[in-house]
Every structure is written in structure tokens, then in C-alpha cells.
Amino acid sequence: MNEIKQHVSLTMRPPVEVTVFLLSLLAPGVLYTINNIPALQEPLPILGMAMVVLGSGILLLSLAVGNVKVDPLFYVFAVLSFSSMVALTNALEQDGFISGFMSFYVKIGEPHLSTAYAVMMSYWEGIVHFVLFLCIIHHMFRGRKSYRSLGLLWAGSSIAHQIVLISGVVIGKYGSNIRPAFLRNIPFFLVPFWASFLLFSRPRGMPVITADKIVAEQNKSLLSRPVDLLLSLLLVGAMAFSVFRGFVVLDCPLDMSFTYIYQYEPYLKDPVGFPRIMMLMYLFYALPLLAFLIYGLKIPGCSWMLDWTIFFAGAMTQTQWCHIGASLHSRTPFTYRVPADKWWPVITLNVLLAAAPALLVLRCHANPAYFMKPVPKGQTNDEKKKN
Structure with missing residues (x-):
């Protein structure tokens, strides 16, 4: 009876997504107001307005959801949807499409948001993450499919970029000029880990095989x-590329490292x-996970592949998007951009590094039988779970 009442309650209201x-679209208006009222451009007024906006948003969301x-x-995804529109506004302003929205905050709050990397990161947040949030919320209230995989994709992406x-x-170079506003990144860093723990702990929807x-x-x-076999070779190549670039940013004295960083990817030495952090993250975190993924392709029954490939693909796609975009962006000093005559080999290698995990996700979910736990002959996975 309660489920019927909840269904009727939802159908009587506009879709929650x-x-x-609509609430997320208020973000540019809030930013424009703060940017053009000098009295609000102080730490305490900004904090107060942020709390008012956050509280009002949660209240309106509670009314939209009802009982x-x-x-x-x-509520996490709803609040982050608003944040995504803030990020998109920043990207558009830094690239000159709009003005008068973010200059105050970038100047007194987080100067690094004007860098090429932050601009590409903001585009990813404002478009990819925003679409993911709306799809997840749709599945929460209206859809029949689980949003667990979409959540893991976002979690991997968000953790990597934070x-x-x-x-x-x-x-x-911004380390000597960190402002108090930078502390707002702490909850954005912690929340994806908490969400990942919740998502991984929930049962995975298994196909009937x-x-x-x-x-x-x-x-x-x-x-x-x-x-x-082809995917395994591609992952081995990704491992080799990750090791090589990790050594490059660690100032490896080999001639090939010197040649690569000065003639192919000078962006790696951008101050x-x-x-530099991204290459070290690949070396110390992505490299072991790539090895585990190759193991999962070699040894049958590794059901964890169905989750971790999604998580890893989210992380690699986001970081490579930012890295490729920033190495070509006009906000990166010319001396650190990819040279015009080396554009194709460098971009191709970086695109392949992003594509390998994404292709692995498609392979694992298109035909997951190899990764299933063995079941008694004649039974399906669903029947085994019932027993």
C-alpha cells in the first residue's frame, strides 16, 4: 500500500530530475549576483550566501520528493548538479564565451581555476558529470534500471580528478598562494569515497546466463x-606508457626521456x-590496476571485473580528457603545448590510453559469461542466487 502511495505521489509531481x-540553472544567476555586488565579495558574505543557497536548494528538493x-x-547528486553548473560557468568564462560571473571568485578564492587543466576539468564536470547526475536521479525515481554502474563511473571520474x-x-606554482576557499575541495574529495563504498557494497545486477x-x-x-588478446596487449601498452611517462616526470636521465619531454610532451613540465601529479598517479595507482585487469582477462571467474572496469574507465577517461585538452589549450603557455609537428603521435597515444579501459568495459558487459562464478550445470546465475 505504501509503495502505491509513493508511486501516486511521484506521478502527481513534476519529474525530480x-x-x-531547473535548480541547477540558478547557479549562473547566483554567481553573477555575487560578482556584481561588491558587498558580497568577502569571505563571510560568500559563505553565508552559499549556506542560504544550499539550504534553500535542499528544502526545495525535499518538497519535490515529498514523503x-x-x-x-x-541529495549528494542533486547538490553536485548545482556545483556542475558552477564549473561549466567557469569554463565558459575562462574561454571567453561569457563574462561577469567568476572573475571575483577566481581572483580571491581559487586562482588555479583559470588554468587550462581546470578549464578542461570544468567542462567535464559541467557536461559529463551533470548528465550522469540527471540520469542517476531519473533511475532513482522513474527508471527501472539500476544506477549502480553510472554511480561507479562518476565515482572513478570524481576521485581521480580531485x-x-x-x-x-x-x-x-599555486601552492604558495592557497586561499581559505580552497578548503571547499575537502568535502568534494571525501564524498566520492563514501559514495563508492556504498555503491560497491550494494549487490550487482547479474545477467541470466x-x-x-x-x-x-x-x-x-x-x-x-x-x-x-587484443585488449590485453593494449593494456600492456598502457602499462609501458604509464611507466615511461612516470619516469619522465621523475627526471629520468635517459636521453629518450629528455627527448620526449622537450620534443613531444613539454606539458609534462608545466609548473x-x-x-606531474597525473603521471605519478598513473605510475603508482593505475599501473597495478592495469595489471589486475590483465589478470582478470586471463583467469576466468573474476566477477569483480564488471565493477572495477567501470570505475577505472571513469578515472582514466576524465584524466586523459583534461590532460589532452590542457596540453593543447590556449591558456597553457606556448612553450608547454604539444608541438604542431608531434601532434598526431602524442594525441594518438593519449587517446589510446583513454580508450583501452572504455573498450574493456564494453567487452566485459557485452559478453560477461567469462567473468561469472561457475554455477551447477543447467542452472542460471539467478537460480544459484536463490538457492
């Missing part, structure tokens, strides 16, 4: 699975610090 979308029991992640952003600011098909797939060697 529409409400979130319906909601996932605690809903690690690079915060660490890059601290060790880069018979034991006979699982056994047939898992009896195939890697050589008899050309797609998996903003973001590319």
Missing part, C-alpha cells in the same frame, strides 16, 4: 579469444603541477 535541472523514501545519495586537482595545487554457456566461455584460452 527536472526539478534538479517518498529516497536514497541518501540523491586527487590530481588538490595535489597539483599544493605542489605546483546458463552454466553451460559460462563453462564454454571459460574453457577458451586467451589465444582463442582474439578480442581479449602548474597537474601533469
